[in-house]
Amino acid sequence: MEPSNLDAALDAARAGDESGFSALFRAFHPALVLYARRRAPDSAEDIVSQTWLDAASGFATFAGDAEDFRAWLFTIAHHRIADHYRARARRPRHVDLTEEDLPPATEATEQQALDTLSSNEAVDALTRELPPDQAEIVLLRVVAGLSVEQVARVTGRRPGTVRVIQHRALRRLAKIWGGEGVTP
Amino acid sequence: MGGLPFDRGLTDALLAGKIAPDDVPDELRSLAALIRAARPAAALEGFVAESDVVAAFSAGRRAQPSLATADRHRRKSLLAKALTAKVAAVVATFALGGAAAAAATGSLPAPVQSALSKGLAHVGIALPKPTTQIATGSIGSGEALIRPTTTTTIPPGAAYGLCTAYGAATPHTGTGTSAPAAKNTYPGLTAAAKAAGETVQQYCASIPPPSGDTAAGSPTITGGKPGTGTTGPPSTTGSGTGTGTPTGGLPANGHGHGHGQANGASHGNGPNGASHGNGNGPNGASHGNGNGHGNGPNGASHGNGNGNGPNGASHGNGHGSSSSHGPATTSQGSTPGRS
Numbered sequence: 470m471e472p473s474n475l476d477a478a479l480d481a482a483r484a485g486d487e488s489g490f491s492a493l494f495r496a497f498h499p500a501l502v503l504y505a506r507r508r509a510p511d512s513a514e515d516i517v518s519q520t521w522l523d524a525a526s527g528f529a530t531f532a533g534d535a536e537d538f539r540a541w542l543f544t545i546a547h548h549r550i551a552d553h554y555r556a557r558a559r560r561p562r563h564v565d566l567t568e569e570d571l572p573p574a575t576e577a578t579e580q581q582a583l584d585t586l587s588s589n590e591a592v593d594a595l596t597r598e599l600p601p602d603q604a605e606i607v608l609l610r611v612v613a614g615l616s617v618e619q620v621a622r623v624t625g626r627r628p629g630t631v632r633v634i635q636h637r638a639l640r641r642l643a644k645i646w647g648g649e650g651v652t653p
Numbered sequence: 654m655g656g657l658p659f660d661r662g663l664t665d666a667l668l669a670g671k672i673a674p675d676d677v678p679d680e681l682r683s684l685a686a687l688i689r690a691a692r693p694a695a696a697l698e699g700f701v702a703e704s705d706v707v708a709a710f711s712a713g714r715r716a717q718p719s720l721a722t723a724d725r726h727r728r729k730s731l732l733a734k735a736l737t738a739k740v741a742a743v744v745a746t747f748a749l750g751g752a753a754a755a756a757a758t759g760s761l762p763a764p765v766q767s768a769l770s771k772g773l774a775h776v777g778i779a780l781p782k783p784t785t786q787i788a789t790g791s792i793g794s795g796e797a798l799i800r801p802t803t804t805t806t807i808p809p810g811a812a813y814g815l816c817t818a819y820g821a822a823t824p825h826t827g828t829g830t831s832a833p834a835a836k837n838t839y840p841g842l843t844a845a846a847k848a849a850g851e852t853v854q855q856y857c858a859s860i861p862p863p864s865g866d867t868a869a870g871s872p873t874i875t876g877g878k879p880g881t882g883t884t885g886p887p888s889t890t891g892s893g894t895g896t897g898t899p900t901g902g903l904p905a906n907g908h909g910h911g912h913g914q915a916n917g918a919s920h921g922n923g924p925n926g927a928s929h930g931n932g933n934g935p936n937g938a939s940h941g942n943g944n945g946h947g948n949g950p951n952g953a954s955h956g957n958g959n960g961n962g963p964n965g966a967s968h969g970n971g972h973g974s975s976s977s978h979g980p981a982t983t984s985q986g987s988t989p990g991r992s
Binding site for chain 2: 517591
């Protein structure tokens with residue numbers, strides 16, 4: 470949906486029109502699913518549903534345009550994921566993962582990337598080899614579609630820091646996916 | 654190995670999926686394709702039903718007013734607060750205005766009037782001082798705490814107490830309260846006398862002591878019984894007149910004690926020729942306390958008068974002392990006041 474249409478949907482939702490909020494949901498839900506799947510594969514469904522319920526019930530407190538709504542939505546998801554990992558860190562682990570428990574490594578090729586990878590697989594291929602901070606920045610920029618400034622707000626970093634991290638991520642990805650070398 | 658031109662523009666375009674794989678250097682073509690593939694499909698569904706989310710949206714709107722509504726409520730609240738503050742300010746202005754008017758006319762209670770007068774003097778505002786002195790050196794009066802009334806009638810008992818205290822103040826010629834000061838201290842008494850067309854002394858002379866209070870305010874201790882001393886009976890008049898007149902002055906550490914009972918009877922008990930007199934009047938008129946103390950070879954005496962009227966009339970405390978050296982008697986009065 471075009472930004473102007475998203476702003477119109479936002480205005481409609483503010484006026485109490487459910488169809489306006491439905492339009493926002495359809496516009497941002499796919500990105501939210503991809504983001505949550507990659508960040509918290511075992512709890513993505515809970516995180517996505519809880520994020521939307523939070524956004525829907527707290528919509529009256531939101532102020533801003535459609536791009537602000539996008540950042541607000543992913544900020545909620547970001548916090549939900551952080552909560553998820555904090556809770557999991559407190560949970561005692563009794564079972565060690567075995568080789569069979571791990572998902573098979575994807576032998577992604579250029580052709581697969583171009584032709585056969587689903588969005589979910591592409592996201593996995595894109596972020597699998599990245600450190601967590603770089604993976605998160607790439608996800609928010611690529612999947613959520615946020616700007617550097619928005620990512621900075623969501624993650625609580627400075628924009629300059631976000632730029633540095635995303636640059637390192639691209640150099641690494643370029644090296645993995647065919648680049649011989651990348652100048653800083 | 655040549656480096657790729659990974660500038661900010663290319664980085665943003667790649668990550669935003671705004672650049673086609675064909676438009677990037679060959680080394681980045683696969684990455685550009687992967688990033689494009691990673692962008693969410695428009696029709697991706699699952700995880701949560703749209704209807705559930707929309708229901709939560711509607712419930713949230715019902716439970717929580719919109720920002721615009723909250724804004725209106727906040728504005729109303731602020732308006733109400735502002736109006737309340739204005740009303741309070743108006744009330745305070747009238748109240749303070751009344752207080753200021755009272756202060757300007759000097760009709761506030763003496764302590765308040767005094768504090769206001771002193772405080773405002775620092776900022777150049779002159780207010781009358783309280784009509785009753787609170788400071789030491791003057792006889793205190795219960796009238797200090799009594800608002801001036803429009804009537805000049807004083808109950809006889811109270812008048813008697815006032816007169817007793819007044820009388821205790823006026824005879825002294827020493828550092829005690831002078832008559833004008835005492836006059837200022839007893840505006841009610843002065844006004845009552847003036848209304849009767851008399852001087853205060855004349856007025857007071859016509860005030861009989863309350864019944865059963867013969868010693869009230871002015872117990873006359875004619876002498877403590879001499880003990881081993883030979884000091885003469887000090888004629889100590891109560892009410893702080895301090896007119897002890899020891900006639901002796903022989904060596905003795907005299908100490909007498911006279912105590913006026915409630916019925917005005919008094920007795921002196923001075924083994925050594927001194928006396929202490931104390932009279933009490935229980936009927937709301939006055940409380941007289943005479944204290945005579947004769948001491949030593951010089952026959953010094955000490956008189957203490959206390960007039961106390963429980964009916965809001967007066968409470969006077971006079972303190973007089975006289976000392977005599979031999980047959981000669983000098984008098985010295987001081988009248989610390991208490992109100």
